Amino acid sequence: MMEAKDGLRTVVGLMSGTSMDGIDAALLRTDGRDRVEALSFLTIPYDDGFRARLRGCLGRTDSGETVAEVERDLTDVHADAVRRLLDKAGVAAAAVDLIGFHGHTIHHDPDRRITRQIGDGARLAAATGIAVVNDFRSADVAAGGQGAPLVPLFHRALAHGLPRPLAVLNIGGVANVSWIGPESADGEADVVACDTGPGNALIDDWVLRHGLGRYDAGGALAASGRVDDAALAQLMAHPYFGRPAPKSLDRDAFDPAPVAALSPEDGAATLTAFTALSVARVVPHLPAAPVRWLVCGGGRHNATLMAMLADRLGVPVESADLVGWDGDALEAQAFGYLAVRSRLGLPLSLPATTGVPAPMPGGVFHPKP
Ligand SMILES: Nc1ncnc2c1ncn2[C@@H]1O[C@H](COP(=O)(O)OP(=O)(O)OP(=O)(O)O)[C@@H](O)[C@H]1O
Numbered sequence: 001m002m003e004a005k006d007g008l009r010t011v012v013g014l015m016s017g018t019s020m021d022g023i024d025a026a027l028l029r030t031d032g033r034d035r036v037e038a039l040s041f042l043t044i045p046y047d048d049g050f051r052a053r054l055r056g057c058l059g060r061t062d063s064g065e066t067v068a069e070v071e072r073d074l075t076d077v078h079a080d081a082v083r084r085l086l087d088k089a090g091v092a093a094a095a096v097d098l099i100g101f102h103g104h105t106i107h108h109d110p111d112r113r114i115t116r117q118i119g120d121g122a123r124l125a126a127a128t129g130i131a132v133v134n135d136f137r138s139a140d141v142a143a144g145g146q147g148a149p150l151v152p153l154f155h156r157a158l159a160h161g162l163p164r165p166l167a168v169l170n171i172g173g174v175a176n177v178s179w180i181g182p183e184s185a186d187g188e189a190d191v192v193a194c195d196t197g198p199g200n201a202l203i204d205d206w207v208l209r210h211g212l213g214r215y216d217a218g219g220a221l222a223a224s225g226r227v228d229d230a231a232l233a234q235l236m237a238h239p240y241f242g243r244p245a246p247k248s249l250d251r252d253a254f255d256p257a258p259v260a261a262l263s264p265e266d267g268a269a270t271l272t273a274f275t276a277l278s279v280a281r282v283v284p285h286l287p288a289a290p291v292r293w294l295v296c297g298g299g300r301h302n303a304t305l306m307a308m309l310a311d312r313l314g315v316p317v318e319s320a321d322l323v324g325w326d327g328d329a330l331e332a333q334a335f336g337y338l339a340v341r342s343r344l345g346l347p348l349s350l351p352a353t354t355g356v357p358a359p360m361p362g363g364v365f366h367p368k369p
Pocket residue numbers: 015016017018019020021170171172173174175199200201204214215216217218219296297298299301302303331
């Protein structure tokens with residue numbers, strides 16, 4: 001890997017998240033430690049046909065023909081995303097040191113030591129002419145960790161100078177929090193993390209099922225409904241919320257049956273309250289209550305959800321964009337950052353972020369052809 005005099009590498013980070021909305025691609029320069037310079041970002045949405053094929057792979061652990069075909073096509077769409085990102089940024093592939101390729105999670109059951117992200121690293125390296133790191137979660141899960149969330153060390157790298165304890169909340173399909181403690185003299189800080197519960201996935205599925213679009217834009221549908229307290233209590237009875245951090249979730253861990261009989265409006269309101277309340281329920285599992293919550297991921301565009309979070313948490317809950325981060329790009333950037341850490345042999349996860357027994361390096365390297 002090329003290393004500039006300033007120790008920074010030019011990297012692409014690629015994320016295909018649990019919302020299945022598309023590929024997020026970010027270009028950045030980073031040393032994999034505490035320096036990060038964002039350069040460019042774009043999202044390539046999946047078309048409905050591809051999204052349906054991806055959905056058809058969820059929960060499958062076999063390597064059947066269909067999964068292999070979807071993996072190949074998924075990889076090729078990622079190669080296209082890299083080309084478009086570099087075109088947009090006016091950067092040549094030869095100037096890029098590395099790609100961090102998350103792939104798409106089709107199965108996540110860390111308690112049975114299973115996690116699987118599809119995405120062919122060697123094929124992506126061949127298609128782009130750039131070295132690739134993929135398979136970020138397997139080593140952590142094989143060692144007994146949760147394999148997720150992996151963004152916390154990146155959140156910590158960005159958080160210098162912000163008030164502590166700070167919570168960074170990512171609301172994608174699933175929601176996850178990074179708790180970042182006070183900064184010590186050497187600039188280090190404790191970090192504790194876990195998935196909090198559902199993010200947007202249940203709301204998206206609900207809206208889609210009622211023919212009202214792919215997501216609840218701005219939270220307007222939820223805002224026009226009423227939270228059904230009995231249904232909310234049933235949803236919150238899931239044993240996940242009593243478990244201490246670290247802990248992680250598969251996309252489809254929660255059964256939305258308690259809202260099934262509600263109107264579209266009330267169902268949306270109740271599922272939105274479910275996401276907000278499950279975030280609040282994590283606070284007792286953290287070392288101390290955060291003084292501020294910065295929210296990234298698509299869920300921060302849902303004004304009803306943001307208002308419910310502020311109400312439940314009782315401290316400022318703000319979009320991460322407010323401190324100069326790009327809340328849509330953060331996850332993709334994180335996998336570029338983690339790819340550099342992987343090449344440097346630095347940990348991607350810690351006992352307090354995934355429950356892994358010791359700080360854990362990871363990722364699989366595919367050299368450029
Ligand atoms: N304007 C909006 N109003 C309401 N919700 C929105 C809006 N824009 C995006 N979202 C929500 O954000 C989701 C996409 O979020 P994001 O891209 O952060 O998820 P992801 O990266 O796929 O998931 P994960 O973090 O779980 O991997 C959409 O599916 C939708 O639910």
